[in-house]
Amino acid sequence: MEPIKAIRGMNDILPSETLLWQQIEATMRQTIQSFGYQEIRFPIVEKTELFKRSIGDTTDIVTKEMYTFLDRNEESLTLRPEGTAVCVRAGIEHGLFYNQIQRLWYLGPYFRYERPQKGRSRQFHHCGAEIFGLNTPDADAELILLSASILQKLGLIPWVTLQINSLGSPASRLSYRQQLVEYFTQHEADLDEESRVRLVHNPLRILDSKNPDLAALIEKAPSLLNYLDDESKIHFEKLQTYLTTLGIVFTVNPRLVRGLDYYTKTVFEWVTHALGSQGTVCAGGRYDNLTEQLGGKPTPALGFAFGMERTVLLAQETQPMMTKSEPSIYFMIADEEALAKAFLLANQLRDAGWKVFTHCGGGSLKNQFKKADKSGATIGLILAEEEFKAETITIKWLREDKPQITVLQKELMNYL
Numbered sequence: 387m388e389p390i391k392a393i394r395g396m397n398d399i400l401p402s403e404t405l406l407w408q409q410i411e412a413t414m415r416q417t418i419q420s421f422g423y424q425e426i427r428f429p430i431v432e433k434t435e436l437f438k439r440s441i442g443d444t445t446d447i448v449t450k451e452m453y454t455f456l457d458r459n460e461e462s463l464t465l466r467p468e469g470t471a472v473c474v475r476a477g478i479e480h481g482l483f484y485n486q487i488q489r490l491w492y493l494g495p496y497f498r499y500e501r502p503q504k505g506r507s508r509q510f511h512h513c514g515a516e517i518f519g520l521n522t523p524d525a526d527a528e529l530i531l532l533s534a535s536i537l538q539k540l541g542l543i544p545w546v547t548l549q550i551n552s553l554g555s556p557a558s559r560l561s562y563r564q565q566l567v568e569y570f571t572q573h574e575a576d577l578d579e580e581s582r583v584r585l586v587h588n589p590l591r592i593l594d595s596k597n598p599d600l601a602a603l604i605e606k607a608p609s610l611l612n613y614l615d616d617e618s619k620i621h622f623e624k625l626q627t628y629l630t631t632l633g634i635v636f637t638v639n640p641r642l643v644r645g646l647d648y649y650t651k652t653v654f655e656w657v658t659h660a661l662g663s664q665g666t667v668c669a670g671g672r673y674d675n676l677t678e679q680l681g682g683k684p685t686p687a688l689g690f691a692f693g694m695e696r697t698v699l700l701a702q703e704t705q706p707m708m709t710k711s712e713p714s715i716y717f718m719i720a721d722e723e724a725l726a727k728a729f730l731l732a733n734q735l736r737d738a739g740w741k742v743f744t745h746c747g748g749g750s751l752k753n754q755f756k757k758a759d760k761s762g763a764t765i766g767l768i769l770a771e772e773e774f775k776a777e778t779i780t781i782k783w784l785r786e787d788k789p790q791i792t793v794l795q796k797e798l799m800n801y802l
C-alpha cells in the first residue's frame with residue numbers, strides 16, 4: 387500500500403531538530419517575560435471576516451494565501467494566517483483594553499497557502515509580542531529593544547540588520563499613495579504583471595517587489611518620508627533618537643511598507659542575508675486604528691512577530707554548535723527480578739534532576755551496553771543479579787576513561 391504523506395508545505399519537526407527549537411523558544415519566552423509581557427493563547431481557527439476586516443481585502447494574504455473553508459454549519463472559517471488580528475479580537479472580547487496597558491505575547495502555528503521553499507512553508511510558527519494602550523514612541527523603542535534582546539541572547543545579532551520606516555497617518559499615506567500612482571502610471575510600461583495589478587489595488591506594495599528588474603524604478607519613486615504628517619514625523623524622529631541612545635544600529639528604509647494594511651507610523655524588520663531571499667526573520671509595527679476597526683474602543687497598539695522557522699534556520703547556519711544535550715544515565719537491568727527495583731531507583735534519580743533511560747526489552751548485558759552507547763548517555767548503571775542481592779549498583783562512565791565502581795544503592799546519589 388502507498389504510504390500517506392504530509393500535506394505539501396506542512397513540515398514535520400523531527401527529534402533531531404526539536405532540541406534547538408525548544409532552546410530558541412525558551413530564550414524567547416524568558417526574554418519576553420523578563421520585560422513583563424504575559425502569555426495569551428487563542429484558537430487556531432477564526433471567522434474569515436476577522437482577517438478580511440483587519441489585514442485588508444487587497445493584500446496577498448487575504449486574496450490568495452488563506453486556508454478558508456465552510457464548516458458543517460455553512461459558516462466561513464479560516465486557519466489563522468497571523469496573530470495580531472486574533473489578539474485584538476480576543477482583547478476586545480474579554481475587555482482587556484479598558485483603561486489599561488497590556489503587554490502580551492504568544493507562540494504557535496500559522497497557515498498561509500504560499501509556494502513552499504527554504505524559509506517559507508504553509509504551516510509555520512510565529513512568536514509574537516504586542517503592546518496595547520500606549521501611543522508614545524518610547525513604546526516603539528521598548529518593543530524594538532525586546533526584539534534586539536532576543537536576537538542578542540540567541541547570538542544572532544551579527545547576522546541581522548534592523549530596518550525601520552514610518553507609514554504615517556492614514557491621511558498622509560493617502561496623499562503619498564496618489565503621488566505614487568501618478569509616478570508608476572507614467573512608467574507603467576516598465577512594470578511587471580504583479581505590479582500592474584498592485585497599481586490598481588495596493589500601489590504601496592509595488593515598493594515591496596522582489597523583482598530585480600524593477601529595483602531602479604522603485605529607487606527613483608517618491609519617498610514616503612516626504613509625505614509624513616507632523617505628528618508621525620516627530621514620533622519617528624524620537625524613536626530614532628531612543629534607538630541611537632540604546633546603541634541599536636538601524637537603517638531607515640523608506641521602501642519598507644509591510645504586507646498588511648493595518649499598519650500606521652512605525653514599521654520595522656530584522657533582515658539577514660544568510661537565508662537567501664526569505665531574509666526577514668522578525669517583522670512588526672504600529673497599528674493604532676486596528677482595535678477600533680474591529681469594533682473596540684480606539685486603542686493605540688504595536689507588535690512584532692518572529693518567524694520561528696527562519697530563526698531556527700539562521701541559528702543552524704550560523705552557529706551549528708548551539709544545541710548541547712545535558713548529561714544522562716542509561717540504566718541496564720540484567721535480571722528480571724531487579725526490574726521493579728531499577729525502575730524505582732531510576733525515578734529517584736529523575737526526581738534529583740537527572741535524565742534517565744531505563745532499558746526495556748531484555749537481552750544480554752553486552753547488547754544493553756550497545757543500546758546505552760547509542761542513546762548518547764554519559765553514565766551507565768548496571769543492576770544484575772549480584773548487585774540486586776547485595777543491594778549495590780555498578781556505575782560505569784560511558785564517555786570517560788575512568789574505572790567502573792560498585793557502590794551501595796543508598797549511596798548512589800553521592801557518587802553521581
Ligand code: ATP
Pocket residue numbers: 468498500505506507508509510511512644645664665666667668669670691692693694695696
Ligand atoms: P514575507 O515578506 O517573507 O512573505 P510577511 O511580510 O508576509 O513576510 P509577516 O506577516 O510580517 O510576514 O510575518 C512575520 C514573519 O513571519 C516574517 O518576517 C517571516 O519571518 C515569518 N513568515 C511569514 N510567512 C511565512 C511563511 N510562509 N513561512 C515561514 N515563515 C513565514
Ligand code: MG
Pocket residue numbers: 446645
Ligand atoms: Mg508573505
